[in-house]
Structure formats: C-alpha cells, structure tokens
Amino acid sequence: MQNDSNFTFVLFGGTGDLSMRKILPALFEAHRGGMLAEGGKIVAVARAAEDRDAYLDWVNEHVKPHVSKNGVDDAVWKGFLARFVYVRLDLGKPEDFKLLRDAVNELGGTRVFYLATGPSLFVPICRALADVGLNENARIVLEKPLGYDLKSSKAINDAVGEIFAEEQIYRIDHYLGKEPVQNLLALRFGNALFEPLWRREWVESIQITIAEELGVEARGDFYDNTGALRDMVQNHLLQLLSIVTMEPPHSMDSDSVRDEKLRVLRALKPVDPRDISKVAVRGQYHAGVIKGTSVPAYATEKGVRPDSHTETFVALKVEIENWRWAGVPFFLRTGKRLADRTAEIVVNFRPVPHSALGGTALRAGANRLVIRLQPNETIRLYCLAKQPGEGMNLASVHLDLAFDKFFKEGQMEAYQRLLLDVINGRLALFVRRDEQEAAWRYVEPILDEWAASQKPPKPYASGTWGPAAASAMLAQHGTCWLEEEN
Structure with missing residues (x-):
C-alpha cells in the first residue's frame, strides 16, 4: 500500500x-x-x-x-x-x-x-x-552505539536534545522491528491462552540468545573498544527482555509501550560487584573450525590488540524485582564465532505438580515456547502427547507458526519496517532516552568490575557455544541451554 x-x-x-x-x-x-x-x-x-x-x-x-x-x-x-x-x-x-x-x-x-x-x-x-x-x-x-557508558550517552543525548525535541529523535534498535518480536506482542496481548501463564507461577526460566558465526570481520578497531556487553547486551538483549516481560500497555501508542518497557528496565535487580563472577560470564574466541572452515583467534584479528581483554561472548543471569517475575531467572547470552547463527527466546514453563502419566510429564522443559528470530522466523510451542501404540508413553511434540508458510505475504525486514515508521512518525519501536539510560545503569557495574579486575575473558574455541562457565551458571539452577538439551 x-x-x-x-x-x-x-x-x-x-x-x-x-x-x-x-x-x-x-x-x-x-x-x-x-x-x-x-x-x-x-x-x-x-x-x-x-x-x-x-x-x-x-x-x-x-x-x-x-x-x-x-x-x-x-x-x-x-x-x-x-x-x-x-x-x-x-x-x-x-x-x-x-x-x-x-x-x-x-x-x-x-x-x-x-x-x-x-x-x-x-x-x-x-x-x-x-x-x-x-x-x-x-x-x-x-x-547504536549511543555512547561508551552512561556518562557519554548522557552527553550525546544532552547535546542532541538541545537541537531536536525528544519526539524528533529515533534511536534505532533493529531487533525491535523483527516480525517475531511484533508477533510476541500479538501472542501475549491478543490471546487469552498465554497471558495468564506469563508469570512466575507458571514460568520456570527464560533464555534469550543472539549468536553469531561471524567474527569481528573488518570492525576490529571498533569492536576492541566496545565488546559484546556494550555492543549487544546494553541494547538488543535488554530490549528483547523488556518486550518479553513488560506489562500489557493500555494501547499500542508509542509512549504506552515504552513506559511499560521502562518499568521492566528499572525493576532489574542491581548487580552486586561481589557477585559478578556468579551471574556474568565473559569469554573471548580462540582459533577453531566453523562448519569445516578454520578461523583465527580474536587476538590475531586486524585492528585488535594482541593482549586484548575485550569480551566477544557474554552470558548473564538477570532477575526482575516485580510482582510478576520475582524469583524467575532470565539467562541472556550473545557471542561471536559460535556454533551457529541464531537468535531466539526460550520460555520454559514449569512442569505439572503431579503426574499420573509417568515421570516424563514432570521433566523440566516438557512445556516450552521457542520464539526464533533468525535465521528462520518461527514460533514453536512444545508440549507432551501420547505416542501411538500400547501403553501410556509420552513424547514431546510441537505446534509451529512458520510465518513464511502460513502467510502468503512476504515478511517485512526489520529495517524496512523501522524506516517506514520513521517516515510516518511512529515512535513505538524506537528507544526512548530514559530506557537507554536505565539499560546503561544496569550494565555499568559489570563493565566497571571487569575493567578493575584485569582478569582476561575465559577462552572458548570458535565453533562452540562459548565458555563452559556459561553452562555451569545454568546448571546451578538445574537447567541448561536449549542446544545442550537437544
């Protein structure tokens, strides 16, 4: 149209x-x-x-x-x-x-x-x-990135804000324009099925992963002064977290949606510097093989200092201190040179409290929702069903919403949607200043502690899913990353 x-x-x-x-x-x-x-x-x-x-x-x-x-x-x-x-x-x-x-x-x-x-x-x-x-x-x-830390971000926002009013400023985060993220809002707020379950009583844990096969490519100079926490967590991952966990807005106008995201970001449990080693894992890729191709270590990439402590991988355990989500662990993960290119949100529902059908129904992860953002955009609901044949044997089955198969219209790419929104003056999918600064406040203690400790990131071989410490962090909570279960 x-x-x-x-x-x-x-x-x-x-x-x-x-x-x-x-x-x-x-x-x-x-x-x-x-x-x-x-x-x-x-x-x-x-x-x-x-x-x-x-x-x-x-x-x-x-x-x-x-x-x-x-x-x-x-x-x-x-x-x-x-x-x-x-x-x-x-x-x-x-x-x-x-x-x-x-x-x-x-x-x-x-x-x-x-x-x-x-x-x-x-x-x-x-x-x-x-x-x-x-x-x-x-x-x-x-x-992005809008600044290097909270102070520099404020300085840029102050200077730009003297020239343009807030309603003129569109801080872009292309993950907010992805079709499955939009469908997550429709799934939650347009259906009576999911919203009653979208809370601490029924959700055991949530994982959000953005994984890349690529290394820093030609961006070594930029990346070595940025790192994964600034490049991906402060914006993309925390924005996805706020979309997943926000309260229903009273409408879909720009400030109603962004007000609810802001409430989530302000409710993030502050990270105690003494506990950072328990809730944050940083890694750096070494040489390895990805799908049959040998790739170099980060420290040998063009533009990267040979003794660099810049992280190319981050895994965090995050908590939200509000009525809906208190006690539910959220595991965020991003990295370069990982085993596959994928971005997904995994909602693990709690097992049934008692099963007359056998132990399978009590298994963690038997009921889950997987929202895949890339490479193929799908929403998949896992549940248990009886296997054909004698006896009551249960097996995991799934219901798929594959957008390219269900809808005849081609999907709109994230940048296309967002550029049209700018031209049409729609702000809902863009980041407001107070959101951005709340995200910086959350990550800054982690950045400061890593800088002060001078400890190098944990090494991981290219083509793997990152340092073993990231898996150990989830194991402490009796769970694992989705690919480890499969």
Whole structure:
C-alpha cells in the first residue's frame, strides 16, 4: 500500500557498510512494494563519490547485489535510482551544509536525517544541521552505539536534545522491528491462552540468545573498544527482555509501550560487584573450525590488540524485582564465532505438580515456547502427547507458526519496517532516552568490575557455544541451554 506522505530521506554515511547492506536495500524493498510516496527522495551524503553519477555507479555495484536474491526488475530498479539526490559533503566545511540545506529545501516533504555514522559524529552533524536551520520539522535517526557508558550517552543525548525535541529523535534498535518480536506482542496481548501463564507461577526460566558465526570481520578497531556487553547486551538483549516481560500497555501508542518497557528496565535487580563472577560470564574466541572452515583467534584479528581483554561472548543471569517475575531467572547470552547463527527466546514453563502419566510429564522443559528470530522466523510451542501404540508413553511434540508458510505475504525486514515508521512518525519501536539510560545503569557495574579486575575473558574455541562457565551458571539452577538439551 503506497504511503501518501511525501518525504526527503537524508542519509549520512551514504557509502558506508550499514547503508550498503541494510538501509538502502530496505528502502528499495519499500519502493518495490509500493510503500513509498511517489515523490519521496533519498539524499545520499558522503565524501567518496564525486557526483551523482559516480554515486549511482557505487549503488549499482555495492547495493544491488544485496537486493537481487529474488531478481530485480530493471524498470523497478531504474525507478528506485531516480529517487536519489547526491550531496558531496565534508563535515568540516560549513558551506557544504548550506548546499545540503538548499537541496533539502528544494525537495520538501517530511525531513528524515539518518546518521549511519560513528557516534562521535552525531553531535557535530546535529549542530551543523541546526546552524543551517535543518533541525525544524525534521526527524533524526541515531544508530547504536549511543555512547561508551552512561556518562557519554548522557552527553550525546544532552547535546542532541538541545537541537531536536525528544519526539524528533529515533534511536534505532533493529531487533525491535523483527516480525517475531511484533508477533510476541500479538501472542501475549491478543490471546487469552498465554497471558495468564506469563508469570512466575507458571514460568520456570527464560533464555534469550543472539549468536553469531561471524567474527569481528573488518570492525576490529571498533569492536576492541566496545565488546559484546556494550555492543549487544546494553541494547538488543535488554530490549528483547523488556518486550518479553513488560506489562500489557493500555494501547499500542508509542509512549504506552515504552513506559511499560521502562518499568521492566528499572525493576532489574542491581548487580552486586561481589557477585559478578556468579551471574556474568565473559569469554573471548580462540582459533577453531566453523562448519569445516578454520578461523583465527580474536587476538590475531586486524585492528585488535594482541593482549586484548575485550569480551566477544557474554552470558548473564538477570532477575526482575516485580510482582510478576520475582524469583524467575532470565539467562541472556550473545557471542561471536559460535556454533551457529541464531537468535531466539526460550520460555520454559514449569512442569505439572503431579503426574499420573509417568515421570516424563514432570521433566523440566516438557512445556516450552521457542520464539526464533533468525535465521528462520518461527514460533514453536512444545508440549507432551501420547505416542501411538500400547501403553501410556509420552513424547514431546510441537505446534509451529512458520510465518513464511502460513502467510502468503512476504515478511517485512526489520529495517524496512523501522524506516517506514520513521517516515510516518511512529515512535513505538524506537528507544526512548530514559530506557537507554536505565539499560546503561544496569550494565555499568559489570563493565566497571571487569575493567578493575584485569582478569582476561575465559577462552572458548570458535565453533562452540562459548565458555563452559556459561553452562555451569545454568546448571546451578538445574537447567541448561536449549542446544545442550537437544
């Protein structure tokens, strides 16, 4: 369905990796699906290309391969390229921002400024936009990471907040745009079946995993100063946790949803520095083999210090101190160079208190809900059923909601949904400042203790599921990670 809202989408970092792999392919899919206003324009801002023709050559070479999996109609691609305006811009030259102002003012429509740049450039770009009057009637999209810690995050938010109002600021977390995350809200709040069970009396534990097969690739310089806790836990994992555990909002408007997420983040049990070794595991990948291919150790990657203590793996035990979730352990895990690429939420329900059918019905994990975010997006409910034949023998069976099989419409990629939300002024799936700062407050004691201890991360071989200590942490609670049970 075409959106009638005309727009001018200004993309800073127009030749960067994020623009190439995610942002421009997402805009193309929205264009191909007829979801963009006919007069909407994309203003690419960069220094690399000399002019518009050179930039379109770059788009053809670098972006088109990321959108051509199902073939690209030449006429559709030509129509997409017709949306582009290119402004060559040096951030250190105020006169270049005047050229940008002239281009944007000529195009009209809703103004969206997407900063696909490093966070150190957020404030200079925002100030330069304000200097030429481009901060009014505009929306600004900020990519993660927003700062290095709570102090730097506040500094960026304070500076950007002097230029743009909070309702103009879209802090993006692409996991919130994934279809199964949206369906989690529908599952909980649209059905009478699950919500009565979604509490401490019926849930034994919950696991949230984001695992990657890839290493740091060409991001060694960035990653070695960031680490998995800042890169993944402070944003993606804590946002997923808040979605899973929040109270029902009174509506799906932006502040109602974000108010409930904030209540969860503020209810996280603070981590006592003396207990960090019991509730937090950090690791670093060593050389190993992933699906038949040998891969190097983290310390030998380009841009990484040979004596680096930066973590590439984190596992946490988290508790929520509120009426619904008190006493339920939440296990969060993320890492690079793990055995498989997957992102999933596992809700383990408590076994029945007494079984007349035998011990299988009392087994932990007999009833569980697995919400798979990637690579294939599914929701699977496990329960027990009688095996055919003589006797009352139970076996685990599952009910599947595989979106690609059930719905004929193709799924919308996370970035596509979020970019359309920005253009249409919908804030619900973006992170509010108070949410972000609550998440920083939770992780900072862990970061500080790791920095003070000077202990190296626990080693794990690439192609495994991380350090053994992560499994031991769950074993103390009588449970295990899902792949270990299988």
